[in-house]
Amino acid sequence: MKYLHTMVRVTDLDKSLDFYRDKLGLEELKRHDSPGGRFTLVYLAAPGDESAQLELTYNWDPEEYTGGRNFGHLAYAVDDIYALCQKLMDAGITINRPPRDGHMAFVRSPDGISVELLQAGESLPAQEPWASMESVGEW
């Protein structure tokens, strides 16, 4: 038995790839267009960790997606949580839970999927502007 992927639905594939791939740093591994089924699947994964994937399902016919409380979040270990959060913040993404402790942060995808970022290895020393940054909303 083996974990393959978590699938999330996305309303806008470009915006989602901008978030998950270009900003968060996941790699696009493969893409499948189904003109018959009117959907596109895109598989992403952390570089070097290709066996644990994130599947984006984009249905060509518009649908609004809302969240539910039974799903919590996706979690990734990252090399430098401050550098990544700075990159995300510079790109206009809200850091819902800033990495005040040099250890943990939360952001949300364009469709409200909560993503937990955890510093790989030891936590980084507490550092401004993160240490005194307030949380925003829920995550």
Added chain:
Amino acid sequence: MKYLHTMVRVTDLDKSLDFYRDKLGLEELKRHDSPGGRFTLVYLAAPGDESAQLELTYNWDPEEYTGGRNFGHLAYAVDDIYALCQKLMDAGITINRPPRDGHMAFVRSPDGISVELLQAGESLPAQEPWASMESVGEW
């Protein structure tokens, strides 16, 4: 960067462990009780694939969890999709999407989290009772 886990919230920890661990076959790796935060975290993974985990969050104060369409499902490869679906069905779990093609099935957790089961390697030959079994509900 590395995938760590997907977190789902559960209303009943015993029922959820019965589903994810005892029936689906994931292994319990660790458990963390937080009397202060009034929650319990349980980490599960497929045997031999411990680095890609499922985190169950059980909040001690009752809350009803509903689903949202932005989350799709968790997917696992399994050694024998017929044997596992038979085991699940015998235990009273609805096979929402039976493995008619010897390749893919869907079930739901007690909190409505959709779980995709995919036959590892080549699909199995089509076989009754699966080949003619109707789908039930959504998944």
